[in-house]
Amino acid sequence: MSDYVVAVDVGGTSMKGGVVTRSGEVAATDRRPTGREGGPDAVVATIRSFVGDLADRGSSIFGTGPAAVGIAVPGLVDDATATALYAANLGWRDVPATDFVPLDVPALLGHDVRTGGLGESVLGAGRELSDFLFLPIGTGIAGAMIITGEPYAGTSGWSGEIGHIPVFPDGETCACGQTGCLETYASASAVGRRYSARADRPATAKEVAALTAAGDPVATAVWDEAVEALSLALATYTLLLDPSAIVLGGGLAEAGPLLSAPLAERLAKRLSFRSAPPLRRAVLGVDAGMLGASLLGWRAAGVRDAGASWTLDVPTTPMVS
Amino acid sequence: MSDYVVAVDVGGTSMKGGVVTRSGEVAATDRRPTGREGGPDAVVATIRSFVGDLADRGSSIFGTGPAAVGIAVPGLVDDATATALYAANLGWRDVPATDFVPLDVPALLGHDVRTGGLGESVLGAGRELSDFLFLPIGTGIAGAMIITGEPYAGTSGWSGEIGHIPVFPDGETCACGQTGCLETYASASAVGRRYSARADRPATAKEVAALTAAGDPVATAVWDEAVEALSLALATYTLLLDPSAIVLGGGLAEAGPLLSAPLAERLAKRLSFRSAPPLRRAVLGVDAGMLGASLLGWRAAGVRDAGASWTLDVPTTPMVS
Known part of the structure; x- marks a missing residue:
């Protein structure tokens, strides 16, 4: 068997790829726009060509083609048939994994957030x-629920939509x-948008965090509402x-204790007869999806326990214990 | 192997027991108070003696002792060590399964709601x-989450506490x-209590349902708020x-379409990008826990697939499809 896989993490506007060895060395990485303005067929062709180019990179390093390919995609994914069913931001419907792969090697397809969760589960926090x-908190909010060791997809691939649970029913x-x-209260986009609306000037979530840390009252109110919404959702999840x-x-977790300290406190207050689970910070950052996709690739190649022995430099200390 | 198990479902004030054969015949049943006013040690002794008496019943029918014992108990249960950790209404702490069984046969202990869920999963709806x-809606509300075919206990046995998720954060x-x-809005007790407070006279949930069906405005308002709270919780779960x-x-599900029809409608309205799962009515009724406990008993005896071939008379048509 070849000693590497090709891994690709497809986002809305850009995608990240890697050439990852059986021992977890990331031998090459690359990034490319998805070109979604060209429509779904063009996006599929772009991913396919990206996979081909990464395989060429691997071949030039290792002298052979990849053992397999792993791909993380947004939207709705059918794990059982390895089909990308639907993605609102990319427009495709019912694309089989083989359409993304120009080589005759095994391939596995995963949902982007669940694949990131697989990465954090096997290699990370x-x-x-x-x-x-x-729970990655970025432009939107969706969670990967790891249950008895594996990301759980639900009945139809729609699990983990915690971003749309009604935390304020009349909100x-x-x-x-x-x-x-x-x-709508707690994504990084929402925090920026809600501050901008009240302060009447544009701001990113990162700027709102800095303003909150500096005591700005408008930023503090917006931040506080995000924390309150998150504490309700996490109490429910718990x-x-x-x-x-x-x-x-x-992105929002980059605020560190500014987010986690009040969140841990409010989560504990929302629970009466049980303790709150500890909050930890994800450690793979923006690479979680690509590293998770590499695990899918190794699983496609038949190496089920890939990652267990990899030694990435990942701390596992809780943000707040 | 003996051809029957002893199954007991322990509630707060009373417990139900059965002698259940390998083919699912309920050869005998019995009921007894838990006697919780006597304290936790007395309750454990009462259960132990109930198990012994049911084993005697089985012996008199089949001529041998039981193959095993299955027991469902309220509170917190550690499946791994078969220990009843804690029960608020019975007062015990850390009671091993063996304390409930006066015989030298294998025994399994399960959480009451999850054991009922196991019953509905294998034999029922x-x-x-x-x-x-x-989701049994009675004095309180707790759910059994069946995930990939089995009731899911969570990390520490505290899963399924849907009755305490904050549906109205400022409520x-x-x-x-x-x-x-x-x-506090939607249990059978809450429906009776909330009507009684507004109408200034005592009523059960069953009476409130009848009044709602008859168009009583106070009852209708209370019923409506219960349905709204349930629709929020089920949207979140979905x-x-x-x-x-x-x-x-x-108890509340006995209201049939008076509950399920408006609940299905509101649940669908609370979901935007996905459809609502169908609502079904549980079919094992008050026997779910005892029948689930009999499956635990057969599992304790090594018959892992017990129940798969049992033919109880259980319809599986949805309440609302």
Whole structure:
């Protein structure tokens, strides 16, 4: 068997790829726009050509083609048939994994957030945990629910849509059409948007975090509402799923204790007869999806326990214990 | 191997027992008070003696002792060590399964709601489903989350506490000390209590249902708020866990379409980008726990697939499809 796989993490506007060895060495990486303005067929062709180019990179390093390919994609994914069913931001419908791969090698397709969760589970903050929530907070909010050691897809691939649970039933209208969704208060985009609307000037979530740390009252109010919404959602998750930890990732988690300290405090207050699970910070950062896709690639190649012995430099200390 | 097991379902005030054969015949049943006023040690002794008496019943029918014992108990259960860790209403702490069994036969202990969910999963409304929520709505509300074919306990046995998720964050105070819990609006007890407070006369949930059906405005308002709270909780469950169905049980589900029709309608309205799972009615009724405990008993005896071939008379038509 060849000693490497090709891994690709497809986002809305750009995608990241890697050539990853059986021992976890990332021998090459690359990034490319998805070109979604060209329509879904062009996006599929772009991914296919990206996979081909990464395989060429691998061949030039190792002298052979890849053992397999792993790809993480947004939207709805059918794990059983390895088909990308639907993605709102890329427009495709029912694309089989083989359409993304110009080589005759095994391939596995995964949902982007769940594949990132697989990465954190095997290689990152959840390394010794069998049951936890991986919650990247970025433009939107969706979670990967790790249950008995594996990301759980649900009945039809729609699990983990925590960004759209109604935390404030009579609250603000979300882009999805519902009212009071977590995402409309607590995504990085929402934090920037809500501050901008009140302060009447544009700002990113990172800027709102800095303003909050500096005591700005408008920023503090917006930040506080995001924390409150998150604490309600995480209390609900904890009461339903009894996780051993919650792993926070994405842009908003970069605020560190400014987010995690008040969140841990409010989460504990929202629980009466049980303790709160510890909050941890994700450790693979923006590479979680690509590294998770490399694990899918090795699984496609028949190496089921890939990653268990990899020694990436990943700390596992809780943000707040 | 002996051809029967002893099964016991322990509730707060009384317990139900059965002698159940390998083919699913319930050869004998019995009921007895837990005697909780006597304290936890007395309750354990009462259960132990109940198990012994049921084994005697089985012996008199079949001529031998039972193959094994299965017991469902309330509170917190550690499946791995078969220990009843804690039960608020019975007062015990850390009781090993063997303390409940006066015979030298294998025994398994299960959480009451999850054991009922196991019953509905193997024998009842979830017979052909691998992923669903079993939601008995009675004095309180807790759910059994069936995930990939088995009731899921969570990290520490605290899963499924859907009765205490904050559906109205600034709502009424729950007995648990939190605000806006589902249970404080939608349990059978809550429906009776909330009507009684407004109408200034005592009523059960069953009476409130009848008054609602007859057009009484106070009853209708209370019923409506229960349905609204349930629709929020089930929307949240659906978005997180993507179940293939929700199986409603307990006293409140006896209202039939008076509950399920408006609930299905509001649940669908609370979901934007995905469809609602169908609502089904639980079919094992008050026997779910005892029948689930009999499956635990057969598992303890090494018959892992017990129940698969049993033909109880259980319809599986959805309440609302």
